[in-house]
Amino acid sequence: NAGVTQTPKFQVLKTGQSMTLQCAQDMNHNSMYWYRQDPGMGLRLIYYSASEGTTDKGEVPNGYNVSRLNKREFSLRLESAAPSQTSVYFCASNQGTQETQYFGPGTRLLVL
Amino acid sequence: AQSVTQPDIHITVSEGASLELRCNYSYGATPYLFWYVQSPGQGLQLLLKYFSGDTLVQGIKGFEAEFKRSQSSFNLRKPSVHWSDAAEYFCAVGAIGTYKYIFGTGTRLKVLA
Numbered sequence: 131n132a133g134v135t136q137t138p139k140f141q142v143l144k145t146g147q148s149m150t151l152q153c154a155q156d157m158n159h160n161s162m163y164w165y166r167q168d169p170g171m172g173l174r175l176i177y178y179s180a181s182e183g184t185t186d187k188g189e190v191p192n193g194y195n196v197s198r199l200n201k202r203e204f205s206l207r208l209e210s211a212a213p214s215q216t217s218v219y220f221c222a223s224n225q226g227t228q229e230t231q232y233f234g235p236g237t238r239l240l241v242l
Numbered sequence: 243a244q245s246v247t248q249p250d251i252h253i254t255v256s257e258g259a260s261l262e263l264r265c266n267y268s269y270g271a272t273p274y275l276f277w278y279v280q281s282p283g284q285g286l287q288l289l290l291k292y293f294s295g296d297t298l299v300q301g302i303k304g305f306e307a308e309f310k311r312s313q314s315s316f317n318l319r320k321p322s323v324h325w326s327d328a329a330e331y332f333c334a335v336g337a338i339g340t341y342k343y344i345f346g347t348g349t350r351l352k353v354l355a
Contacts, residue, residue, distance in 0.1 A: 134285070161341055170251075172332060172345040173286075180341050188342065220285055228274045228293065228336050231343065233285035 132156055134234035136221050142240045143211045151206040151237050153221030161224050162204035163188075163231065164196060166217040173220065179204055180226075211241045244269050246335050248346035255323050256354045263318040263349050265333030274336035275316040276343075277307055281329045289331075292316065303327070328353045 137152045155162065160181045165173040165188075175188030179198040193215060195207045204223075208215055218238050222231040245268045255261055267273060274293050278286040290301025297309040307318045316333060333346040 163341075163343075165345075170347055172246075172347040174345075175342060178341050186341070222286075227339060227341055230276070230288050230291060231286075233278075233287070235283075235285045 134221055134223055134232050136219075136234040136237050138237060139235070140238045142242065143208075144242050145212060147211050148207065148209050149211065149239075150208075151219055151221075151239075152203070153205065153234060154203045155221075155223040155232070156202065157223060157232065158201070159223040159225050159232075160201070161226055161229075162198065163222040163224075164194075164204070164206045165220045165222065166190065166215075167220060167236070168217050176206065176219075208239075211239075213241045215239065216241045244273070244335060244337055244344050246333055246344050246346040248331075248333055248349050250349045251347070252350050252352065254352040254354060257325050258322050261318075261320045261323045261327070261351070263331050263333075263351070265316045265318065265346060267314055267316065267333075267335050269314075269335060269337075271338060273338065275307075275309060276334040276336065277301065277305070277316070277318050278332045278334060278345075279303075279329050280332065280348075286332060289318070323351075323353055325353045325355060327351060 134155045163178040164176040177196040179185045182201045221234040224231045247266045276291045277289040330350045335344045
């Protein structure tokens, strides 16, 4: 049981480049989430998917898009990266509302 | 609006000493409350959670937390800290009926040998 996996672990982008962060879970969870973590700001929700086929905006969705590819996979896309998107990105999953979230190891992104 | 406040950015304790990390929340009703721990370079791991019932909650690694409705607090405690407890700790609130979890800004714990 791998839990929640994320790829890549590290990425450096130039301003304006695009990339997709991948997330997969093997716990048969219904809900998946993308957060960003910045110093002194804790974790902020970017997007979430309550169930397969649905996605919704979180607190900081601007500049991002998501795809819930199937029940296992939830990707985050940066269409035109900006330095303000330099952050650590975490994917999480759980069975539903009020349930414990399980986190992946994170992706460190640097946008130059 | 819902919010979570962790007043202490950094805390340093000696190994073997007791620990209390503070968490205050703002919410219209009783929320679902969580404490997570993050070791350097790692994701977050759940320590404990409170949904209802007994206000003193036991978690993993010898941690406990007490929900105090009158103070809107959910402080994390450990009677004797180990060097391996050095990490960052996050308090989080689950908004009832939604999928949105609100995290505090975290408290970084340093343990002196």
